[in-house]
Amino acid sequence: MDQSELRHLEHLCIQEEWAYCRAACPLHVDARGLCQAMKQGDLTTARSILDKTMPLASILGRICEAPCENQCKRIEAGGAISIGRLEHFCVQHAERRGKPLKVPDRGRKAIVVGMSLSGMTVAYDLARKGYRIRVYHQGHDPAAALQRTLPSPVPVEAVSSELDSLKRLGVSFSPAQLSSGLIQDLLEQEKDMIFIGLEAADEAILPFDLNQVDPQALTGPDGRLVVGGFAQDRCSMSAIQSASQGRSAAVSIDRCTQHVSLHADRQREGSVPTRLVTSLEGVESEPPVLTGDRRQDTREAVQREAERCLACECMICVRNCPYLDAFGSYPKSYARQIYNNESIVQGSHQANNLINSCMLCGLCTTLCPNDFPMADLCLGSRQRMVEKGKMPPSAHDFALKDLEFSRSKDFFLVRGDPEQAECAWLFFPGCQLCARHPEQVNEAYTWLRQNLEGGVGLALACCGAPARWSGHRKIFQEAAGQLQAAVQELGSPEWIVACPSCQEMLGHFEQPPKQRSLWDVLGRHKDRLSPTSPAKPTCLVDPCTAGHMPELRQSVRSLVQEALPEQSEPRLNDATAACCGYGGLLTNANPELGARAGRERAEGCRDDAVTYCAMCRHQLARAGKRSIHLLDLFFPGSGDPFAAPATGLSDSRSNRRWLKSRILETDWNEPGLPPPAGSDIELQIDDAVRNTLEHRRILDSDIQQVIAAAGSEGQLFFDAQSDRFLASLRLGEVTFWVRYTQERDTGRYIIHTAYSHRMRLGKIRAKDSA
Amino acid sequence: MKVDTHFEPASGQWQCGRCREPLQAGTAELEYLGSSFTVGVLVCLQCDQALIPEDMATGKMLEVEQLLEDK
Numbered sequence: 001m002d003q004s005e006l007r008h009l010e011h012l013c014i015q016e017e018w019a020y021c022r023a024a025c026p027l028h029v030d031a032r033g034l035c036q037a038m039k040q041g042d043l044t045t046a047r048s049i050l051d052k053t054m055p056l057a058s059i060l061g062r063i064c065e066a067p068c069e070n071q072c073k074r075i076e077a078g079g080a081i082s083i084g085r086l087e088h089f090c091v092q093h094a095e096r097r098g099k100p101l102k103v104p105d106r107g108r109k110a111i112v113v114g115m116s117l118s119g120m121t122v123a124y125d126l127a128r129k130g131y132r133i134r135v136y137h138q139g140h141d142p143a144a145a146l147q148r149t150l151p152s153p154v155p156v157e158a159v160s161s162e163l164d165s166l167k168r169l170g171v172s173f174s175p176a177q178l179s180s181g182l183i184q185d186l187l188e189q190e191k192d193m194i195f196i197g198l199e200a201a202d203e204a205i206l207p208f209d210l211n212q213v214d215p216q217a218l219t220g221p222d223g224r225l226v227v228g229g230f231a232q233d234r235c236s237m238s239a240i241q242s243a244s245q246g247r248s249a250a251v252s253i254d255r256c257t258q259h260v261s262l263h264a265d266r267q268r269e270g271s272v273p274t275r276l277v278t279s280l281e282g283v284e285s286e287p288p289v290l291t292g293d294r295r296q297d298t299r300e301a302v303q304r305e306a307e308r309c310l311a312c313e314c315m316i317c318v319r320n321c322p323y324l325d326a327f328g329s330y331p332k333s334y335a336r337q338i339y340n341n342e343s344i345v346q347g348s349h350q351a352n353n354l355i356n357s358c359m360l361c362g363l364c365t366t367l368c369p370n371d372f373p374m375a376d377l378c379l380g381s382r383q384r385m386v387e388k389g390k391m392p393p394s395a396h397d398f399a400l401k402d403l404e405f406s407r408s409k410d411f412f413l414v415r416g417d418p419e420q421a422e423c424a425w426l427f428f429p430g431c432q433l434c435a436r437h438p439e440q441v442n443e444a445y446t447w448l449r450q451n452l453e454g455g456v457g458l459a460l461a462c463c464g465a466p467a468r469w470s471g472h473r474k475i476f477q478e479a480a481g482q483l484q485a486a487v488q489e490l491g492s493p494e495w496i497v498a499c500p501s502c503q504e505m506l507g508h509f510e511q512p513p514k515q516r517s518l519w520d521v522l523g524r525h526k527d528r529l530s531p532t533s534p535a536k537p538t539c540l541v542d543p544c545t546a547g548h549m550p551e552l553r554q555s556v557r558s559l560v561q562e563a564l565p566e567q568s569e570p571r572l573n574d575a576t577a578a579c580c581g582y583g584g585l586l587t588n589a590n591p592e593l594g595a596r597a598g599r600e601r602a603e604g605c606r607d608d609a610v611t612y613c614a615m616c617r618h619q620l621a622r623a624g625k626r627s628i629h630l631l632d633l634f635f636p637g638s639g640d641p642f643a644a645p646a647t648g649l650s651d652s653r654s655n656r657r658w659l660k661s662r663i664l665e666t667d668w669n670e671p672g673l674p675p676p677a678g679s680d681i682e683l684q685i686d687d688a689v690r691n692t693l694e695h696r697r698i699l700d701s702d703i704q705q706v707i708a709a710a711g712s713e714g715q716l717f718f719d720a721q722s723d724r725f726l727a728s729l730r731l732g733e734v735t736f737w738v739r740y741t742q743e744r745d746t747g748r749y750i751i752h753t754a755y756s757h758r759m760r761l762g763k764i765r766a767k768d769s770a
Numbered sequence: 771m772k773v774d775t776h777f778e779p780a781s782g783q784w785q786c787g788r789c790r791e792p793l794q795a796g797t798a799e800l801e802y803l804g805s806s807f808t809v810g811v812l813v814c815l816q817c818d819q820a821l822i823p824e825d826m827a828t829g830k831m832l833e834v835e836q837l838l839e840d841k
Contacts, residue, residue: 347841348837348840348841349840349841350840352839352840392836392839392840393803393839394835394836394839395839696828710787711787711788715787715819715820715821716786716787716788716819717784717785717786717787717793717819717821718784718785718786718787718790719779719782719783719784719785720782720783720784720785721781721782721783722781722782725787726787726821727787728822735822737822737824737827739824753824755824755827755828756827757822757827757831757832757835758802758835759800759801759802759831759834759835760800760801760802761798761799761800761820761822762798762799762800762801762806763798763799764796764797764798764799764813764815764818764819764820765796765797765798765813765815766794766796766797766813766815767794767795767796767797767810
């Protein structure tokens with residue numbers, strides 16, 4: 001990823017865009033921040049927020065016409081927030097804290113003619129930038145002169161306090177006759193830029209016609225005079241327009257003084273549109289609180305009105321994704337973190353976990369008004385990490401080993417129809433479905449062979465999803481290549497795919513095969529199926545991958561229409577289906593977050609869940625949710641399928657071996673697989689230890705290999721106190737340790753614990769020789 | 771890098787499973803992703819075995835492994 005890609009991505013995320021009120025305000029006052037402070041009753045902070053962007057807040061805060069209210073999102077849910085009244089209350093009850101900050105005086109000067117809101121805004125803005133400002137005003141009392149030009153009356157104390165504040169910033173006031181002569185004298189005698197506020201002076205004093213004023217920069221044709229306080233459409237002048245013109249004029253004076261471009265990059269001045277999108281989902285309508293006479297506004301009423309503020313932001317992706325939520329920020333910031341993670345040469349790669357925790361489901365992209373591609377960003381980064389050798393080896397190791405298993409002779413099998421020479425169809429159930437529902441897969445294959453014409457072959461294999469999700473492009477190509485080469489031997493059958501993730505992965509093959517879902521096939525022969533309808537209402541859970549496959553979702557709904565008569569759906573479903581936590585190998589890279597995603601999916605289901613993804617069913621069951629895979633409905637095994645526990649890691653492998661053996665034996669009349677090495681070592685593992693093994697991803701076969709090699713290739717220790725052995729063995733990149741006792745009478749091994757580490761053990765020495 | 775901490779199982783009378791001699795305090799080198807450490811553990815010098823306790827493997831070792839993986 002280069003900087004321009006990063007900028008493009010950052011631009012897509014609109015979370016940092018101005019709220020509607022702020023964008024509508026010509027001065028860009030942070031009304032959202034103001035409301036947040038006022039709802040806490042914190043008027044001091046509220047006042048600081050106003051003073052940050054609003055000039056002369058004691059005056060303007062009382063008379064601002066609040067055009068922001070017209071754009072307030074609350075309009076759609078009860079009525080706009082009374083931002084103008086909140087500002088008024090704030091400046092009435094909270095004084096400015098200390099002197100406004102200003103940069104040091106660098107000898108720059110400017111002149112303001114006329115006491116007016118536009119002129120005082122110029123004075124305020126430029127004085128804060130370190131300018132020495134001289135103001136010429138009509139009459140002897142500048143406060144009275146200013147009061148005369150305000151569109152609405154303001155208490156004299158408020159005006160005086162703002163003028164005092166300007167004086168503290170170094171602004172000086174001189175009485176003068178505001179005439180064309182004064183302007184002429186200033187132009188001849190002074191070199192500085194001059195601002196003329198037309199609320200306080202007649203336009204006749206200008207040495208040019210008002211039509212000649214640059215409408216954006218407000219500069220006159222001579223380049224020395226800048227004009228404000230006039231209605232460009234010749235309508236009456238509002239307070240906020242005056243201040244806004246003053247602000248623009250101050251920018252022009254500063255740019256002219258510094259001899260930089262007068263017009264460049266000024267699109268954000270004044271009232272502008274915002275790209276922010278705030279969803280009103282879940283927002284209840286609430287009527288305005290401040291409806292009576294403004295003078296009667298109480299602290300409590302003001303607070304309640306501020307509480308109505310929606311604090312507009314986007315966050316639609318973050319609110320709907322446990323992953324985006326867990327890292328505490330939003331995609332714009334994540335893109336920057338990921339860019340930095342790839343750019344650093346030395347030090348810790350702090351975003352590795354962020355990159356590896358995305359479920360790659362694309363729900364955020366679907367929800368995002370600008371289609372921010374979080375999944376593409378994370379997947380691309382994973383691929384580059386793998387290619388540079390920077391991918392943490394442990395992040396996806398277990399899933400890649402599982403893929404290796406599925407590609408091995410223990411599971412991989414691609415055959416044509418056992419009884420027919422032709423092979424029009426190929427049933428591809430997917431490795432996870434075979435790992436968790438082997439009997440139903442076996443029955444489904446039998447059913448397909450009995451009901452489809454033209455011969456049905458079988459592919460027991462993995463689609464390569466773990467390789468693709470982990471960024472290992474080469475391994476993905478190898479897995480896909482192995483599978484496609486084997487299928488090529490069968491001609492070009494149409495694939496019948498049971499797993500939505502497999503369906504997606506087939507689309508990434510070099511030559512994507514022709515495919516349809518198992519549910520589409522079953523749906524076309526519904527009359528030949530006898531589903532077991534559940535006794536209670538169910539909740540149809542779409543897998544996240546199906547979110548991008550409308551036809552698949554339609555096939556499933558059509559198939560279950562009669563079988564599941566009482567059906568609800570979780571909140572995030574259908575085209576916006578959320579991930580169960582398995583996608584993108586989240587449960588590998590970040591197990592706690594994977595479990596959270598599973599829990600949230602389960603909690604979203606009102607009724608017992610029915611899904612058509614083996615991983616979703618597994619995650620739901622792990623979260624304690626009564627759930628089934630759709631195959632259970634049509635090919636039920638024994639017992640209550642909703643109550644079946646999630647399949648453990650070791651069982652998920654032995655199930656795959658069982659299925660292959662079973663099909664070889666029954667469909668092809670061939671011998672099944674020989675028992676795996678070490679399987680003669682019988683293990684006894686209680687539930688607590690089993691949980692530990694699952695958590696640590698230690699398989700029974702790992703334990704059996706450690707015990708088989710104890711004291712020979714592996715290490716062996718004995719604890720005389722507990723009468724237990726402890727053995728270890730390096731298997732690939734991991735050293736496994738097993739603590740066990742062997743039962744004397746049965747020869748069984750009781751496993752007390754097992755653990756592992758990736759560090760490699762080297763030289764062993766006596767303590768004092770180290 | 772040298773780690774001075776000595777790691778031993780929380781309890782037990784530990785012997786070498788091969789020679790049945792009691793284990794003694796010793797040191798073992800550990801290596802991961804190009805970094806190596808020396809830690810104090812129970813060893814059998816005769817059979818060249820070192821005992822990595824569970825707490826150590828699932829605690830400090832895992833922590834260091836993850837730090838090194840993110841380097």
